[in-house]
Amino acid sequence: MRISLDPEQCYGSGDCVHRAPSVFTKVDGLGAVIPGREYDVDAPRVREAAEGCPSAAITITRTDTEGARG
Numbered sequence: 001m002r003i004s005l006d007p008e009q010c011y012g013s014g015d016c017v018h019r020a021p022s023v024f025t026k027v028d029g030l031g032a033v034i035p036g037r038e039y040d041v042d043a044p045r046v047r048e049a050a051e052g053c054p055s056a057a058i059t060i061t062r063t064d065t066e067g068a069r070g
Contacts (some may be wrong), residue, residue, distance in 0.1 A: 009057035019049040
């Protein structure tokens with residue numbers, strides 16, 4: 001799975017950082033995915049962060065290898 005966060009949609013609630021601090025951080029007051037953590041994620045916490053994002057700025061997409069496995 002690949003995680004991305006749209007800075008144009010984010011308004012900086014910090015909820016993602018609270019829910020999945022190993023994957024998200026704040027940069028200039030807005031949420032961001034920590035570099036190098038786009039694929040190495042704690043899936044339940046990241047899904048929770050995406051579902052709970054008040055601005056719907058977080059996107060989770062399956063990678064090609066995941067589709068082949070499952």
